[in-house]
Amino acid sequence: MKKTVAMILWCLSALLMAETKTQTLRLALNWKPEPEFGGFYDAALRGIYQKEGIQLEILPGGVGTPVIQMVEAGKVEMGISNADEVILGHSQGAKVVSIFAVYQTSPMALLTHADRGFKELKDVFETPGTVAAERGLPYIRFCEKKYGLSKVKVVPFLGGVTQFLSDKKLSQQGFLTAEPILARKQGANPKTFLIADSGYNPYLTVVIVKKDFAEKNAELIKKFVKATQQGWENYLKDPSLANQKMSVLNPTMDPETFKEGAEAQIPLIQTAATKKQGIGLQTKQRWKQLSEQLLDLKVVKQIFPPETYFQ
């Protein structure tokens, strides 16, 4: 009896939902569910998107998920990318814009063994040793230009922290919110330096959409941004709801690491400026600076006015 009533109620609510015309948006992540996506999950779980008439479908990614290509090809409406990828994409003819930037300070960092006694990022590059990094990424070129790579041997980054644990003279790239916590759990004593301190600080974890989609759905995008801001406000205050869901979706990260990661990222997301103007803030000046840095590094051959990249 109870079941039948529930069924009828469910059918009715489904009908009502159809009446209010919800729009389904697919958001492709560039990695597995982790704290860096907490705000999106929070807003989805609490029905904040739904209130704005959006049915958000979050699609987890993995190594090499071609998010920009997926968005460009219209396989998904939205995707998670990084500011430097957006600028690189534009130089290759992609027409996507960033509508929301999660991290004001990039969490990309180098993990070093604390007993090597490094004081700043510069020391990592000026002391003989090994650095494991994804060499396709512009940040390592930036460091090469700024600090030189003649003292260190750069090797491919294999993911995880195995390399770090097995070599006492190795420093590796990682997200402040994940790898340092993981390495500590496995018995290492890492000291972490943010790449952002070198002066290379792209917005990380930005939401991208196709330019023409953004133009045609300006109202929808406004609603999405508003709901996402709300989700992130919630997540920064209390990440437990989203963390619970994400740790089911991504069992490789344990609940403890979820909690610590969510805490570690707060100062990277919330700044004096976002407190005034809202989480997700992007400025012309930052996009301009980044595009000029990439041009200077010869990673791209041409750049566009900053408004091309975001809105």
Place this chain on the structure above:
Amino acid sequence: MKVHLKKVGLPVLAFIAVISVWESIVRLGWISAFILPEPSKVWSSLIEDWPELWVALKTTTFSVGISFFLSVSIGICSAILLFTSEMVLLALYPYTIFFQTVPIIAIAPLLVIWFGYGVPAVVASAFIVSVFPVIASTLTGLLSADPALRDLFKLYRASRTQSMVKLYLPSSIPYIMNGLRISGGLAVIGAIVGEFLGGVGIGSVIDVARAQQRIDKVFASVLLASALGLLLIKSIDGVSYWLLRHWHPSEAKES
């Protein structure tokens, strides 16, 4: 002459047709060049990035060469070993299948940690995927020597070495050659996968180009990797013809 023209002309015509259709759909904007770069763009990447690609190609060729050589020598020797003793065969053959089924992409990071960055890890990766076809095909070849000839060898009391050198090995050559063709293609694939994480050669160029959204460069690199595979397989064909031309129906031409 007419046959010759058809044999060369038709593939060339097909090539031109495909390339021009591909070029036009991208030029007309039906598909964004960001998702599928047009052939002319791939070509210009090939020219522009040649110095880098050439260095990478040489490294990859070197790794493929070494691992293919290892696969052939170790593969054939292991097959002979398995063949000479039924006990060994029963005990070990199931494990050789391990090499065929190992998901190389999953263990590639470990290979780097075990064998070191660069060429050693790449050779290990290429060897693991390319050795099995050699073992399997050599074994099949050894086991399918003509029974009548086997009896004849027994009748004349040929020693084990004599039978191996004069009967079993020669009659398994066509099988081995087939195995090598498969193994050669796999060696290139295994090397590229190893290079993704080993950080050298064409695989590394592909990895970096992907991160930089240079799909045209990815295509140019893939083209070179395929050319390398093709060259290897064609050389095996050549060797196969040279070894078998006088006696085996598969290579005996009507000329």
